[in-house]
Amino acid sequence: MSAQSKAAEKVARLFFKLSVEGGVVSAERVSGVLAYVERHRPANPLMVLRAYHRLIAAEVARGRAVVEHSGAAPEAMLRSIAEAMTRRYSRPVTAVSKPNPALIAGLRVRVGDDVYESSIAARLSSLSTAN
């Protein structure tokens, strides 16, 4: 990692800390950070903003359960998944629906780096790689 990118990473982390309020990314604070960058232009603004984007995206993903499904996804199911994930991670998690016909049947839920797989496609894939 070059000295420039290290410095950019450091500034991005500082902005990221300022953007989180009560463990949740605050839209208002993010706007404030962006306005600050616009006005004061830190060194290597592109690098800073890219690193900042990556950190914010990872944090947002931790609070959002992306529910991939092949069939219908009733609202009640999404609600129950959101409740279960909120309990599991001890932080507010919202559920977002994402249709994915490649799953054949079942669900795939992603919260941050964790993936909960219960689909036919995953089972077929594990069967094909089993020795």
Add this chain to the structure above:
Amino acid sequence: MSSVLEQIEQQIAQLSTKAVRKNVGTIRTIADGVAKVDGLSDVMYNEMVQFPGDAIGIALNLEEDEVGCVILGDIANLKEGDEVTTTGKLLSVPVGKGLLGRAVDSLGRPVDGKGPISSTESYPVEKIAPGIVVRKPVSQALFTGIMAIDSMIPIGRGQRELIIGDRGTGKTTIAIDTIINQARINKVGLASGDPKFRPVYSIYVAIGQKNSNIVRTMSALEAAGALEFTIIVAAGAADNPANQYVAPYAGAAIGEWFMDNGMDALIVYDDLSKHAVAYRQISLILKRPSGREAYPGDVFYLHSRLLERAARLDGKGSLTALPIIETLAGDVSAYIPTNVISITDGQIFLETDLFNQGVRPAVSVGLSVSRVGSAAQIKATKQVAGKLKGELAQFRELAAFAQFGSDLDPKTKAQLDRGSRIVELFKQPALNPIPIELQVATLWAMQKGYYDELDLKRVTAAAVSLREHFSTRHDALLSKIRTKASLDAELEAGLKVACDEWKSTFAA
């Protein structure tokens, strides 16, 4: 036992309809066998991670929001954005007797085209070395079949003896001779039906070597009938650095299985200089801080944790290690050679000058040492070779001085003459290890002056002829030396009769 549990767990997983939790990440950058991965927040240090297309990686750098992984296998189809999954397992290799006679890669997969390997157990590649309490002192001999080594620099079971020298000085040959000698001893021992006999199984780890050399080594072992007692772990020059980095640890894991199950094993790391270079390459790509000669700070630990795994365990077996280091222009004070010299229990130093003078094996007696010493020698060898190292060292010193003057006193002349004869006696062709009982007979004849009247150039031929005489006509006597392992009056009388008989035939 662990494999049985794994089988049951797999069966449960197949029947279970519960959701499977995985921790995933995404490849951010990939270059030279190393990937930087975003995510993988639950990954453990040294954990195996699964890349798309059956490629496996090891998590080596755990940073705040990215993970540095070395990839074992084909990286051609991997690209930025691909998903990487944790496995919850440490890298492990198949172990057991099913691997004997086979050549495998650093993940234990067969590379010899002889079909799948029958193995039900696996061992983790990285393991903490046995502690102090479980170890026993090294006191059982491991015969290399090389007279200069067995008589002056003895190696014991559980010892770490470094073989060091410039390129083309016969380092690998010494290791291969030792493996062949173990196979010969195993065959004789197993045929004798002695319940106390403990065979030595060999593991040859080739790191960064030309594939043609690996094939040549395999052919030499096969021709000598030693392959059936040997496992070859190959990570050739064409393999990526990650495979070369893992190979010696995989070999150590295979050897540990023999040790843990009450057997003895010998492991050859050929060579650790290339291993250090592979690790340096990985470390530089992972952007770890570099130190002397651009090696990372933990290059000492890289080799110490590997070689500490060689041991003799109380109530179990042993693992003897023969690491090989290649020097440049005979410089033993370079970084990696000094590191490995300080870790091992001694070194066999091979000199280019001696090699070029025709002294083969080109063992430098002055610089070679075994810190275990005579504890790893049988009594018979001690009786006939106890003072040899000192005599040869004196000879080298006198020979250096004798070059400057021609007037030498008779005592010095006699010492020089005797030294030259010992040097001639220790000359030995490659891939031709000598059984210990024949070594004892050869050295006994030397001590009793049987070669003193011969022309210096005929000493090597005389020793070969003497050994032939013993093997063809005095097999019973050799068996007695082998079983008693020490020379008493009766055996010495037998040796005298046999040597007198030989002398009359050889002189004629």
